[in-house]
Amino acid sequence: MNRPELLQQHVGHLKSRMGKFFPGEQRTVFRGHDLHTDLKDMDWIELYVFGITGRRFSPAQLRLLHAIWVYTSYPDVRLWNNRVAALAGSSRSTGNLGIAAALAVSEASIYGRGIDVRVFGFLTSTQQKMEAGGQLAKCILDELKSQRSLAGYGRPLTSGDERLGPMMKLARELALDNGPHVRLAFAVEEFLLAGRWRLGMNYAGLAAALVADLGFSLQEYYRYLFPAFLAGMQPCLIEAAERPEGTLFPLSCADINYEGPHKRRWQAAIEMPPSIPMWNPHPATNLNLPNAVHHSEAEHGYHTQHPLSPVPGQTDQPGRAHP
Amino acid sequence: MTQAKNTEHIHTRIWLEEPEADNPFAAKAAYCHGYDVYGEMLGQTRWVEMLYLLVRGERPTTAQADLLEMLAVAIANPGPRDPAIHAAMCGAVGGSPAASCLMAALGVGAGHLSGSREVFLAMEAWSQCATDLGAWQRHLTTPPVASASIWPTPEHPSGFDPHGMSTASTVKQTLSCLAKISHGPLLPWLQKNLAALETCTGLPLAMSGVAAAVFTELSFTPAQGEMLYLLLRLPGAAAHALEQSQYGHKKFPFFDIELENDPAQEATS
Secondary structure (H helix, E strand, O other), X not given: OOHHHHHHXXXXXXXXXXXXXXXXXXXXXXXXXXXXXXXXXXXXXXXHHHHHHOOOOOHHHHHHHHHHHHOOOOOOOOOHHHHHHHHHHHOOOOHXXXXXXXXXXXXXXXXXXXXXXXXXXXXXXXXXXXXXXXXXXXHHHHHXXXXXXXXXXXXXXXXXXXXXXXXXXXHXXXXXXXXXXXXXHHHHHHHHHHOOXXXXXXXXXXXXXXXXXXXXXXXXXXXXXXXXXXXXXXXXXXXXXXXXXXXXXXXXXXXXXXXXXXXXXXXXXXXXXXXXXXXXXXXXXXXXXXXXXXXXXXXXXXXXOOOOOOOOOOOOOOOOOOX | OOOOOOOOOEEEOOEEEEEEOOEEEEEEEEEEOOEEHHHHHOOOOOHHHHHHHHHHOOOOEHHHHHHHHHHHHHHOOOOOOOHHHHHHHHHHXXXXXXXXXXXXXXXXXXXXXXXXXXXXXXXXXXXXXXXXXXXXXXXXXXXXXOOOOOOOOOOOOOOEOOOOOOOOHXXXXXXXXXXXXXXXXXXXXXXXXXXXXHHHHOOOEOHHHHHXXXXXXXXXXXXXXHHHHHHHOXXXXXXXXXXXXXXXXXXXXXXXXXXXOOHXXXXXX
16 A cells, blocks of 8 residues: 555544544443443543553552642642743633643653653663563663663752652552562662662652553553643642732843843844855854854854944943853 | 842843833843844844844844745645644634644644654754765664653654655755755755655655754754744644634534444444
């Protein structure tokens, strides 16, 4: 089959095993079950993880999954994702736009989903290697070498993690605290604390281990965590929306530390000889840094005035911090 | 009114504002990388010059601005069949806010099938391979390594169309126009070696591949190119969303689903 035929085959309709709404029959099928009869008594998170995995979980497992969200729902407006929700409230945007943006921002690389998938991937792959006779130290050192950090260990703003104690307490009560990934996660912590890294496990590490022991795949875990921070966001947005508009962390002109080039004149369009290529293959000059800018301009000579020269008659003190 | 002392600051190399005498929260003047935006640039600066200045920190030459502007026109509207535009229209027909429609276009248009992730990865390839055909051939025939990431593993070589049979005329026209005004070296090289690259992948070049070459030639980093690609495709999303909000949902496709596990059918069979 050629490629347009593959698309042609899918034009206008779709085969699905996930579900369908039947308006005329007043029923909806959700993963092969009638939503309003078979699944009507499901708890929301039970339905949510059933939608993701197609599998059912025990009450204890669902309680654990629920608690993982609850224990990390922080209504602290300073946190970057929460601040997005609050800025939307302060700027008088809609609640949904603010929360949707905040959830999108939660897919970050130093916290949230980016870290979650990395630590889940590390723990599950390390567990497989250990079962095949691998050495824990080698797995950790390989990860540190390739990633330059170990997701799930250490924390950006502080050391220690107040969520670990309550989470493990609940896991013990539910008899879900001793699976192979949890044991592995603590063994990794022990290795890191004993060595020069001095990194303790954080909540992302423990949550990934607990859920890996429930049999989730990486993609299932990633999707399950989508609303993890949601409950903490709404209070941030609400309070910001209740304050006078624009009063969330206002910044005056003096609160901006300008560190760029001095004032310069915008003159007639710059022509460049065709013999000089546009592309600069040197990575350093591809960075948006003042030094790189100056180097590039000096090299090509297509600025009529050096950027560090003050404009006559204007101040040469554009900000508080010059390079 | 007493002025509160703020110990928190934002650091920037891009933007300097000078306050009005009567209000520290209102700007009397604003400078972008040192240029007086409202006192001097306004009225004599093109939109693409401002865009380039903001992202690169230096003003473009006329040739660079021309190249960026030509690309901006080429990718302004991928058309209503494009998934990102489709997403924006889904927002509009239901009466969602304008920002929802554009967020839908951004979310869908961020991926590896004709989206900004594809441009990012294609730009990384340009950075590694440049105009070395052998390096490109090695790159294009090396399958990506699956890793634990929020991004799905690419299913086709970045910058090429997995559903194409031959290079689309619109892509060829765009590349031809861009290569004509390019000072090189990437776009003329791409045009010259297009057949070899397509033979290597077995797939035709896509518009995302052209965009990646342009952004690289203009010395944008992959992260900068990714942002610009998202931004420059929004006009079409906006226009189609506005149009569909006028047509309404009754004229918008709802499609059909053939449910393979309908419990009602299974009960009767």
